[in-house]
């Protein structure tokens with residue numbers, strides 16, 4: 001019996017450590033950092049107090065019988081199809097940067113289109129050279145609000161991140177709600193939690209074609225395995241309490 005208890009406790013602790021290390025695998029280093037936008041946001045849908053790095057995402061706003069995301073002031077709107085450049089200053093140089101994300105809206109009934117392309121560049125100084133990191137073609141998912149993620153195959157080091165967003169040719173508007181740079185362990189070797197703590201949004205990958213390799217199904221397998229071990233450990237402990 002004592003052996004069984006010890007085994008149950010071991011499994012529980014093992015699973016707990018696994019789950020904790022998964023959630024601590026990546027850290028959002030862009031949170032509340034400053035940036036410049038060129039061109040600036042539209043006056044009707046302005047960027048107040050660095051909304052694109054505040055960790056918050058837009059949610060639907062009720063309007064009569066309909067719900068529209070674009071009416072949430074969390075969105076920053078850009079009119080027309082002019083290229084948008086965001087230059088993010090992380091404040092200091094960070095290493096082990098693995099994931100680069102842009103939250104965007106696709107609400108075509110009101111003229112808001114998903115970006116045609118999103119490209120990322122890294123630099124050490126604001127005025128210096130920027131090296132091309134990768135490019136995404138955001139997918140037209142069923143969900144209106146989505147996050148395009150670039151996972152790179154080598155951890156990067158940089159202080160400045162330049163994000164160039166190319167609107168669709170016929171887009172009247174482009175709406176963005178968050179730009180994130182994540183630091184930590186290679187997400188290809190550690191499973192992400194099922195949903196982000198900050199976003200409250202599904203992490204179903206919205207990405208289409210990308211020049212950087214994507215992570216494989218092994219992440220999901222690892223996560224399911226950890227959940228299974230956690231369940232077994234919990235049941236073992238419960239059994240111990242009930243019958244021990």
Ligand SMILES: [Ca+2]
Nearest residue numbers: 051056177178
């Ligand atoms: Ca935001």
